[in-house]
Amino acid sequence: MRIGIIGAGNVGTALGRGWVKAGHQVVYGMRSPGPAPHEGASTDSIRGAASSADAVVLATPWTAVEDALAAAGDLSGRPLLDATNPIGPGFQLALGHTTSGAEHVAAIARNARVVKAFNTTGFENMEDPRYGAARVLMPVCGDDQEAVAVAARLAAELGFEAIALPSLSRARDLEPFALLWIKLAMQWGVGRKIAYALQRRTPGDTPPTRPTQRARRITIVGSGNIGGALAKAWLRAGHSVRIAARDTATDDVRELVALSATALPVAGAASDAEVVVFAIPAGAVLDTARAMGDLSGKVLVDCTNAIGKGFTLIHGHTTSASEVLAQALPGVHVVRAFNQQGAEVLRNPVFSGQAATNFVAGDDPAARALVAALSVDAGLDTVEAGPLSTARCLEPLTLLWIALSQAIGTREFGLSLLRR
Secondary structure, three states, X not given: OEEEEEOOOHHHHHHHHHHHHOOOEEEEEEOOOOOOOOOOEEEEEHHHHHHOOOEEEEOOOHHHHHHHHHHHOEOOOOEEEEOOOOEEOOOEEOOOOOOOHHHHHHHHOEOOEEEEOOOOOOHHHHHOOEEOOEEOEEEEEEOOHHHHHHHHHHHHHHOOEEEEEEOHHHHHHHXXXXXXXXXXXXXXXXXXXXXXXEEEOOOOOOOOOOOOOOOOEEEEEOOOHHHHHHHHHXXXXXXXXXXXXXXXXXXXXXXXXXXXXXXXXXXXXXXXXXXXXXXXXXXXXXXXXXXXXXXXXXXXXXXXOOEOHHHOEOOOOOOOHHHHHHHHOOXXXXXXXXXXXXXXXXXXOEEOXXXXXXXXXXXXXXXXXXXXXXXXXXXXXXXXXXXXXXXXXXXXXXXXXXXXXXXXXXXXXXXXXEEO
C-alpha cells in the first residue's frame, strides 16, 4: 500500500518508519518538499502525497489541520486517518461532548472517508507498541467500515491490538482518552513510557484478598452491581461497610448483610462515615445527598455515570458530572473513581494476571489519596489522576469501555495502564 502522511513530526515519522518496515511505500506531504525524514520514505507536496496514496494520514498539530486539508485538496474517497487531537490552551479539549476533532475533520476534508486512529498514545509507543507480552490498545472508529478496516489493519501491522468501532462519533470518547494519556505523561509525572492495554479474563484470574493497612468506615449508597461489588471487595479487605438504602430488605442488601455489612436508612447514614460512596443513578445523587444530612468535610466518591438520551453524556469537555456535584455541595470533598469500567471489573479486577486500572481524581489531595488507598484495597491498579476536572476525561471512558465490550463480544475484560 502507498501511504501519504501529512505531517513529518514525531507521530508522523514514527508511523512512517513502522510502515516502511512492514513493506509499505510511505510518502510525506510537505509544504516545501525536501529530504525524507527517514530511510525508505519519499517526500512530495501535500497535494501530491495525498493524491498518489491509497490511504492518507493526518498527523499535524491541531492548529495546522485546516490549512493542511485545504492543501490536500480533493481526496477522491480515500481513507483519511485522523491522528490529531484538538488540544487547546491549558491541556484542554477545544472540541468535545457533542462533536469531536475527527468530526470537524470530516466536515472540512473534501471527499474523504475519515477514521479516527493513532491518537490515543505517544509516538514512543508507535515505534514500539509492545510491553512484554502485552500489546498497546489502538481503538479506531469511523462511519465507513471499509476505511475503518484499513486503519485497523495498518495498526495491527505496527504491533497494536487494533479494535474497530463503528461510528465516527466514538471519537468523542477517544479524544478524551488521548487527553488522559497526555495529562498523565506530561502534567502529573507518570512519564511517557506508558500505554493503555485491553486485558482479557483467563481461568486463573482470581480477586486479591490482601487485608487493608487501615480499616475505614464506609457508607455506600446503592447495593446494585457497582455498590455491591465495591462492598464485597472492601469487606474482604477488612473495612467497616454500611449500605444505605431506601429499602433495606432487598435481596441485594440481605446478601451484603450476610457478609457482615450493616444496612441502614439513607437519612443519617453518613453521620460517622469517613467515606461516602454514591453508586446510584446519577439523577438521584443530589436529592439523596441532601436527604443524608450534613456532609460537610466528608469524602464523597462519585461512581455515577450521567448518561442521557441517545446513550450520550449529559456533561462534556468543559465540565463534568463530578464537578457539577461538587459545586452543588460546597465543603464536600468530591472524588471521581470506580466509574470507568464495568461492574465485572470491580468484582474481579484481575485479567491475564494484570490488575485493571482505576483512575482517581479530586481537588483535595488528602481525599484523593484516601480513595486511592481504597482502590488499592479493592485490588485495582490505581493511578491518582490530578484534580476533579480530570473527570472530563474519565466520564467518557465509561462509554468507551462499553463500546469496546460490544466490539470484542464480552464484558469480561479490563483496561490497564502499562508501564515500561
